[in-house]
Amino acid sequence: MSQGYVPVQWNSDKKKYDLYLWLGVILYIVVFMGVSSAVFKGVAALSPAILLIRAFGSCAFLLLTMVLCIGPLARLDKRFLPILYNRRHLGVSTFLVTLIHGIIVTVWYNGFGVINPFKSLVSAHHDYGSLAQFPFEILGIAALFILLIMAATSHDYWNKNLGPSVWKSLHMFVYIAYGLTIAHIALGALQTDFTGFLPIMGFLSVLIVGALHLAAAFRENRNDLYLDRDEGVNIGHVNIGPWQTIENNQAITVAIDKNEKVAVYRYDGNKLAAISNVCKHQLGPLGEGKVIDGCITCPWHGYQYRPDDGQSPPPYTEKISTYHVSLDGDDMLLDPNPLPEGTARPVTLIPNTDKLTAEANAS
Amino acid sequence: MKNSDKSPFYVGYLGLPKELSAFYKLLIPFILLMFLLFSLWHSISQKSAGAGVWDLTTPVTLSGVMDTEPYPVLRIPSDNQFGMRSVLLVGLGKQPVNDVAIKFKGKSLALTGNYISRGGYEMLEIVGAEAIELLPVAITLPDVSIRTIAKTTLVGEIVDSKCFLGVMKPGEGKTHKTCAALCLMGEMPPIFVVKNAKGERAGYLMANTDHKSAAEISVPHVAKPINITGQIIRRGDQLILHIDKDAFGDLNQAERLAYGPSFAEEIYTANSQGNFCNIPVKA
Numbered sequence: 001m002s003q004g005y006v007p008v009q010w011n012s013d014k015k016k017y018d019l020y021l022w023l024g025v026i027l028y029i030v031v032f033m034g035v036s037s038a039v040f041k042g043v044a045a046l047s048p049a050i051l052l053i054r055a056f057g058s059c060a061f062l063l064l065t066m067v068l069c070i071g072p073l074a075r076l077d078k079r080f081l082p083i084l085y086n087r088r089h090l091g092v093s094t095f096l097v098t099l100i101h102g103i104i105v106t107v108w109y110n111g112f113g114v115i116n117p118f119k120s121l122v123s124a125h126h127d128y129g130s131l132a133q134f135p136f137e138i139l140g141i142a143a144l145f146i147l148l149i150m151a152a153t154s155h156d157y158w159n160k161n162l163g164p165s166v167w168k169s170l171h172m173f174v175y176i177a178y179g180l181t182i183a184h185i186a187l188g189a190l191q192t193d194f195t196g197f198l199p200i201m202g203f204l205s206v207l208i209v210g211a212l213h214l215a216a217a218f219r220e221n222r223n224d225l226y227l228d229r230d231e232g233v234n235i236g237h238v239n240i241g242p243w244q245t246i247e248n249n250q251a252i253t254v255a256i257d258k259n260e261k262v263a264v265y266r267y268d269g270n271k272l273a274a275i276s277n278v279c280k281h282q283l284g285p286l287g288e289g290k291v292i293d294g295c296i297t298c299p300w301h302g303y304q305y306r307p308d309d310g311q312s313p314p315p316y317t318e319k320i321s322t323y324h325v326s327l328d329g330d331d332m333l334l335d336p337n338p339l340p341e342g343t344a345r346p347v348t349l350i351p352n353t354d355k356l357t358a359e360a361n362a363s
Numbered sequence: 364m365k366n367s368d369k370s371p372f373y374v375g376y377l378g379l380p381k382e383l384s385a386f387y388k389l390l391i392p393f394i395l396l397m398f399l400l401f402s403l404w405h406s407i408s409q410k411s412a413g414a415g416v417w418d419l420t421t422p423v424t425l426s427g428v429m430d431t432e433p434y435p436v437l438r439i440p441s442d443n444q445f446g447m448r449s450v451l452l453v454g455l456g457k458q459p460v461n462d463v464a465i466k467f468k469g470k471s472l473a474l475t476g477n478y479i480s481r482g483g484y485e486m487l488e489i490v491g492a493e494a495i496e497l498l499p500v501a502i503t504l505p506d507v508s509i510r511t512i513a514k515t516t517l518v519g520e521i522v523d524s525k526c527f528l529g530v531m532k533p534g535e536g537k538t539h540k541t542c543a544a545l546c547l548m549g550e551m552p553p554i555f556v557v558k559n560a561k562g563e564r565a566g567y568l569m570a571n572t573d574h575k576s577a578a579e580i581s582v583p584h585v586a587k588p589i590n591i592t593g594q595i596i597r598r599g600d601q602l603i604l605h606i607d608k609d610a611f612g613d614l615n616q617a618e619r620l621a622y623g624p625s626f627a628e629e630i631y632t633a634n635s636q637g638n639f640c641n642i643p644v645k646a
């Protein structure tokens with residue numbers, strides 16, 4: 001949250017995360033090099049530099065696929081949230097592995113010659129009109145460039161200074177990088193060899209990434225309550241159903257507009273508070289969070305907000321919009337007009353719920 | 364999304380809840396295992412790049428007569444049917460040795476370098492000036508005048524000889540294209556690799572009709588299936604395809620499909636030692 005910036009706020013989980021991540025990368029490269037040199041040996045040996053190019057290239061593609069799977073996985077199953085929490089480490093690692101692939105290609109294929117390696121890299125192919133001869137290197141360079149920008153701006157410092165919306169849009173470019181990578185493989189390596197691992201892996205990757213995103217979108221639509229804002233504005237409130245649908249210390253998410261969602265929380269057993277669903281950090285879904293130590297806690301990276309005024313507890317200074325919610329019998333009535341960020345408004349008490357409160361206190 | 368109050372909820376600064384560690388004790392090994400399996404699968408599903416050799420362990424010294432046409436070559440007396448073997452000469456990296464070759468043209472020399480070979484082709488990578496030694500006694504060679512064999516049109520792929528013969532494996536196809544173009548710019552001799560119906564491959568050294576280097580005019584056509592119309596000639600033990608700048612033709616869709624993948628595939632088995640060789644061309 002808004003405290004002094006350090007390059008990485010290390011904790012033991014992050015260290016373990018990076019440890020396993022790089023263990024995976026090293027395992028992949030070492031096994032690939034070892035097995036390839038055992039299978040193709042003697043006069044049939046393949047060039048070690050070309051093996052490295054293949055190993056780092058395909059490993060980067062696997063990592064990029066993982067980066068794209070984590071978001072929807074975490075929405076479908078909360079047990080994946082810890083991987084989401086450190087996703088930026090995975091992103092930066094993906095960039096580094098891709099960079100190594102690019103460096104070896106540039107040096108080995110384009111170095112030692114009579115012209116500048118970078119010129120060589122982009123000038124040999126020039127047939128943009130033909131798929132079979134398309135300069136696939138350009139696609140790879142563009143993907144690497146996007147990964148570079150994302151890795152360079154992955155830090156919270158940039159998130160803060162660009163604003164979460166700009167930052168988020170910037171990081172949506174990962175999908176463009178993924179598309180470019182698929183095209184880079186399809187018009188490059190697959191043009192020389194369409195058998196074996198790469199085509200199947202590419203197909204599986206697109207299938208899994210696509211299916212997970214569809215499933216997560218479907219799940220979100222099913223769980224959200226969709227309401228007509230205009231109608232609500234006319235009469236001053238919308239009925240969002242009985243309070244019993246909300247588990248203690250959790251929320252339901254109400255979509256009052258295409259772009260506006262409200263998280264309605266029940267906590268301490270008998271208290272109701274509605275706040276914006278959008279976390280100030282990286283626009284995480286607050287309605288999928290929990291109340292921990294009296295604060296609404298974002299599921300993505302743990303930013304916290306007080307239910308009574310939508311402000312982060314000091315020393316933090318984040319503020320989000322709050323909403324009025326009232327009760328009509330068991331039904332909750334939500335006023336769809338947001339209050340200015342950080343505005344305190346009376347928390348709604350559910351009457352005759354002494355038993356609930358006692359339960360909550362006991363747990 | 365609903366979840367029960369008891370469902371584990373992760374907040375980075377609070378650490379991994381107990382309920383989740385069991386999950387991760389399974390998930391982490393599973394992901395590592397997937398990495399291992401993918402790596403295995405990828406490595407064993409690669410294709411052979413043939414039986415080319417680039418020997419960096421022991422430099423080889425060869426004695427013969429320096430010739431410069433169409434490319435720097437050392438002609439060495441031999442008891443084969445042609446009375447000689449011609450060893451192509453290249454510099455380090457993607458650099459030519461043309462200056463040295465012109466300086467020593469016609470001289471009898473002992474050259475030391477890294478030996479490169481594939482099928483019937485031999486090549487020496489010259490490592491420096493100290494690698495060249497003038498021989499006191501001149502070597503005599505049989506006649507190397509040009510004999511015309513046949514005019515023909517062939518379908519195949521232009522490769523740069525240095526990579527294809529063993530320095531890069533594989534040294535052909537689209538992924539290798541920028542390198543092949545760079546090598547041709549550095550005057551590595553171009554070879555036109557063709558395959559017959561049986562999948563056997565042959566390589567013809569390419570030269571201009573004036574028997575000079577065809578490297579430069581080949582650059583735009585390298586590393587893709589094309590057809591070439593030219594005259595096959597023999598000079599000593601070398602089969603050479605004489606071409607001019609109009610010799611190159613694109614394949615139509617049907618021809619490209621018939622040719623197969625642009626990667627001119629070579630089946631390598633330990634017994635065949637790779638079947639890249641000179642397929643005789645009928646007149």
Ligand code: FES
Binds near residue numbers: 280281298299302
């Ligand atoms: S999005 Fe990062 S904590 Fe909410």
